[in-house]
Amino acid sequence: MISVKEALKIVGENAFIPNVSEVPLLESLGKILAEDITADRDFPPFNRVAMDGIAIAQKAETFQIETTQYAGEAQKILQNPENCMEVMTGAVLPLGCTTVIRYEDIEIEEVEGVKIAKVSVPLEEIKEGQNVHQQGADRQAGEILLHNGLPISPAEIAVMASVGKSAVRVEMPPRVAVISTGDELVDITVSPLPYQIRMSNSYMLSAALAKIGINANLFHLTDDKDLLFKKLQEILINHDIILLSGGVSAGKKDFVPEILTSLGVQKLFHKVAQKPGKPFWFGKTDEGKTVFALPGNPVSTFLCFCKYFLKPKPEQVVLDKDVFFKPDLTYFVPVKTYFESGKLMAKPFEGSGSADFANLTDCDGFIELPAENQIFKAGETFDFVRFR
Ligand code: AMP
Ligand code: MG
Numbered sequence: 001m002i003s004v005k006e007a008l009k010i011v012g013e014n015a016f017i018p019n020v021s022e023v024p025l026l027e028s029l030g031k032i033l034a035e036d037i038t039a040d041r042d043f044p045p046f047n048r049v050a051m052d053g054i055a056i057a058q059k060a061e062t063f064q065i066e067t068t069q070y071a072g073e074a075q076k077i078l079q080n081p082e083n084c085m086e087v088m089t090g091a092v093l094p095l096g097c098t099t100v101i102r103y104e105d106i107e108i109e110e111v112e113g114v115k116i117a118k119v120s121v122p123l124e125e126i127k128e129g130q131n132v133h134q135q136g137a138d139r140q141a142g143e144i145l146l147h148n149g150l151p152i153s154p155a156e157i158a159v160m161a162s163v164g165k166s167a168v169r170v171e172m173p174p175r176v177a178v179i180s181t182g183d184e185l186v187d188i189t190v191s192p193l194p195y196q197i198r199m200s201n202s203y204m205l206s207a208a209l210a211k212i213g214i215n216a217n218l219f220h221l222t223d224d225k226d227l228l229f230k231k232l233q234e235i236l237i238n239h240d241i242i243l244l245s246g247g248v249s250a251g252k253k254d255f256v257p258e259i260l261t262s263l264g265v266q267k268l269f270h271k272v273a274q275k276p277g278k279p280f281w282f283g284k285t286d287e288g289k290t291v292f293a294l295p296g297n298p299v300s301t302f303l304c305f306c307k308y309f310l311k312p313k314p315e316q317v318v319l320d321k322d323v324f325f326k327p328d329l330t331y332f333v334p335v336k337t338y339f340e341s342g343k344l345m346a347k348p349f350e351g352s353g354s355a356d357f358a359n360l361t362d363c364d365g366f367i368e369l370p371a372e373n374q375i376f377k378a379g380e381t382f383d384f385v386r387f388r
Contacts, residue, residue, distance in 0.1 A: 033169075042141050051089060063082070098129055177239040
């Protein structure tokens with residue numbers, strides 16, 4: 001039996017390596033960028049007018065308006081530095097001009113057919129270069145704007161659009177199979193007989209996968225060796241990651257580990273020193289596909305999925321009540337979190353153990369109580385595996 005830390009390390013080192021593919025820009029949303037994105041021009045690419053108003057070459061009280069520079073027009077030239085040009089936001093700053101005075105700070109009059117702009121604010125308030133977004137001020141041509149490995153959100157889509165990336169290389173989501181096993185399980189559309197239960201694990205796992213953008217395929221297999229062999233063989237061909245639940249413990253019909261081995265899936269570990277989820281089995285195929293065979297008790301299934309598959313970012317919580325746990329196992333207790341005096345507190349809900357998944361609806365995650373200790377005191381800080 002290995003420790004939680006060792007198990008996490010093995011899972012991390014053997015993670016499925018996603019395929020990379022080029023997709024249309026909008027399809028990259030929510031995926032991981034698999035190339036560097038470079039600025040093809042400066043940001044902004046020209047001295048950009050940032051306010052509607054007039055562009056000037058030097059300070060004065062009044063200016064004769066020569067013409068207008070609109071957005072989308074090629075750069076015009078100010079003929080006389082004592083004059084000004086009307087300019088619109090998004091236009092190129094006319095050649096010869098340095099500064100923009102917004103309409104709010106001028107008055108325009110027409111005298112004998114000539115348009116005159118009068119500055120209505122004290123001249124010292126006008127700063128050289130104001131209201132001009134200088135070429136290259138944000139980013140320079142050739143600079144890396146987005147690095148390989150970045151998750152793509154609407155902001156990254158905007159940057160890629162601006163450099164003309166109509167197609168982009170991304171990591172493709174893995175093809176995931178979620179498989180429940182067990183003769184006692186029936187689908188949720190079926191009325192269970194008194195000795196049967198409705199399957200919930202596969203729905204829980206596919207919902208958790210949907211939250212991270214993965215559409216899993218669902219299967220159910222009974223505890224039949226031949227069927228398990230045949231179906232798992234087929235499923236392994238068409239999927240990259242397999243998530244099984246049930247059939248990995250010490251029961252007489254827990255066939256999953258031996259069937260996986262006979263299918264050529266290499267066992268990387270079986271059993272982790274933790275509660276719940278001790279019988280967790282993890283393996284890998286020669287092609288690098290990974291198999292997470294999780295224990296069937298729903299709290300075990302969920303904990304193993306959250307801790308080992310999702311690998312949440314490190315977080316800590318303060319235990320709000322003493323907990324005593326004797327076995328030499330890492331103890332993951334469902335907790336409800338809340339803030340008190342600026343600290344994230346955790347109220348344990350031990351419930352009736354790994355089958356009590358109704359308990360999870362009151363909770364936000366699991367507090368991780370280390371295997372070395374037996375007494376965990378209120379006020380002590382521990383790692384937290386958040387699921388809500
Ligand atoms: P197993 O790991 O196969 O020994 O199953 C342990 C317990 O979890 C048994 O009580 C099963 O009925 C239950 N269980 C297994 N798979 C599921 C599932 N997909 N949904 C709900 N409960 C399950
Ligand atoms: Mg079973």
